[in-house]
Amino acid sequence: MSRKILVLPxxxxxxxxxxxxxxxxxxxxxxxxxxAELEQGLIGGAAYDAHGxxxxxxxxxxxxxxxxxxxxxxxxxxxxxxxxxxxxxxxLLGIRAALELFGNLRPAILYPxxxxxxxLKPDVVAGLDIMIVRELTGGIYFGEPRGERVLENGxxxxxxxxxxxxxxxxxxxxxxxxxxxxxxxxxxxxxxANVLEVSELWREVMDRLAADYPDVELSHMYVDNAAMQLxxxxxxxxxxVTGNLFGDILSDCxxxxxxxxxxxxxxxxxxxxxxxxxxxxxxxxxxAGQDKANPLATILSVAMLLRYSLGEGALADRVxxxxxxxxxxGLRTPDIHSEDTRLVGTAxxxxxxVARLND
Ligand SMILES: NC(=O)c1ccc[n+]([C@@H]2O[C@H](COP(=O)([O-])OP(=O)(O)OC[C@H]3O[C@@H](n4cnc5c(N)ncnc54)[C@H](O)[C@@H]3O)[C@@H](O)[C@H]2O)c1
Ligand SMILES: CC(C)[C@H](C(=O)O)[C@@H](O)C(=O)O
Ligand SMILES: [Mg+2]
Numbered sequence: 639m640s641r642k643i644l645v646l647p648x649x650x651x652x653x654x655x656x657x658x659x660x661x662x663x664x665x666x667x668x669x670x671x672x673x674a675e676l677e678q679g680l681i682g683g684a685a686y687d688a689h690g691x692x693x694x695x696x697x698x699x700x701x702x703x704x705x706x707x708x709x710x711x712x713x714x715x716x717x718x719x720x721x722x723x724x725x726x727x728x729x730l731l732g733i734r735a736a737l738e739l740f741g742n743l744r745p746a747i748l749y750p751x752x753x754x755x756x757x758l759k760p761d762v763v764a765g766l767d768i769m770i771v772r773e774l775t776g777g778i779y780f781g782e783p784r785g786e787r788v789l790e791n792g793x794x795x796x797x798x799x800x801x802x803x804x805x806x807x808x809x810x811x812x813x814x815x816x817x818x819x820x821x822x823x824x825x826x827x828x829x830x831a832n833v834l835e836v837s838e839l840w841r842e843v844m845d846r847l848a849a850d851y852p853d854v855e856l857s858h859m860y861v862d863n864a865a866m867q868l869x870x871x872x873x874x875x876x877x878x879v880t881g882n883l884f885g886d887i888l889s890d891c892x893x894x895x896x897x898x899x900x901x902x903x904x905x906x907x908x909x910x911x912x913x914x915x916x917x918x919x920x921x922x923x924x925x926a927g928q929d930k931a932n933p934l935a936t937i938l939s940v941a942m943l944l945r946y947s948l949g950e951g952a953l954a955d956r957v958x959x960x961x962x963x964x965x966x967x968g969l970r971t972p973d974i975h976s977e978d979t980r981l982v983g984t985a986x987x988x989x990x991x992v993a994r995l996n997d
Pocket of ligand 3: 890
């Protein structure tokens with residue numbers, strides 16, 4: 639039976655980059671035997687415009703009836719003044735929570751062709767290949783109580799709560815240990831256990847799990863040091879596991895080691911391997927509609943979708959190899975452009991990847 643992929647472009651550059659990823663999927667269907675149907679849906683600001691809410695029931699129904707979801711990005715200044723529950727970002731958080739996509743894999747890989755675009759010196763990043771495993775449906779993003787109240791002196795106070803249950807830590811921990819086992823065998827758990835009780839529990843659970851993974855070397859690091867070490871000597875890391883907020887910040891930081899946030903894909907998985915795939919970056923309102931966005935993070939997210947949700951490892955390899963060849967050819971969107979390379983737009987970059995799928 640044909641598999642179903644739900645395509646949710648969202649807002650801003652989400653529309654442009656997903657259009658290129660869809661070209662890749664269509665070429666794989668037509669020329670390389672990918673048995674999958676694509677269905678379009680609405681999320682974020684686009685869904686608000688059509689239905690008055692960022693995550694309509696119809697989108698959730700479509701998502702539940704799909705084998706995998708490809709998402710662009712949500713958000714934009716046009717929606718910033720909406721009531722909080724109507725903002726596009728709530729649609730994204732809502733679909734992650736509703737589908738229990740707790741395991742967010744964010745690989746940061748330096749393509750050797752982009753060494754000149756990295757924020758760090760070539761010898762510090764050569765061969766960089768880190769996997770950040772971010773907990774995605776808990777922590778301070780979802781903790782209760784949350785809100786705003788007026789204090790006795792009349793001052794307003796905003797508050798959120800950073801909470802993790804043992805079972806939530808254990809399931810993300812197991813995903814991270816399993817991931818480390820399949821890679822270099824090293825796992826660094828990132829927390830703030832010198833200050834936060836929730837981090838003490840996080841550390842205790844990670845230590846307990848380590849007994850089940852004698853082949854994985856577990857270490858712990860405080861998040862402030864981890865941010866510094868990522869920029870100082872990133873190759874010390876193999877797999878990093880951390881909570882929702884720390885993972886959000888560290889993955890944007892890791893992006894610049896690879897040359898651009900336009901290069902970072904991600905997979906958000908539930909416990910059955912069903913997943914949503916999206917670039918790490920946002921809707922980039924500053925370049926939206928100008929054919930400037932780098933579509934490679936989204937195209938590489940298609941590769942993750944093929945590998946993790948459809949079991950099409952060979953097609954995933956083909957997509958990743960095509961991205962490598964296009965970079966070999968010297969094609970660059972503005973974010974990764976440097977001397978001696980050819981500047982291209984979003985659509986031309988997508989077309990080039992499609993053309994290179996044949997090799
Ligand atoms: N997953 C998501 O949907 C997601 C992620 C992050 C931010 N957002 C939302 O996106 C909006 C803008 O947020 P922001 O500006 O803080 O972050 P952003 O990631 O959208 O942009 C940050 C910077 O990176 C650049 N950039 C991002 N993606 C790029 C690409 N593919 N190619 C080239 N350059 C790229 C942008 O031009 C901008 O200068 C906000 O509404 C935010 O909430 C959504
Ligand atoms: C848009 C926002 C809700 C989201 C997050 O914080 O998780 C984004 O920054 C991301 O990294 O996917
Ligand atoms: Mg983010």
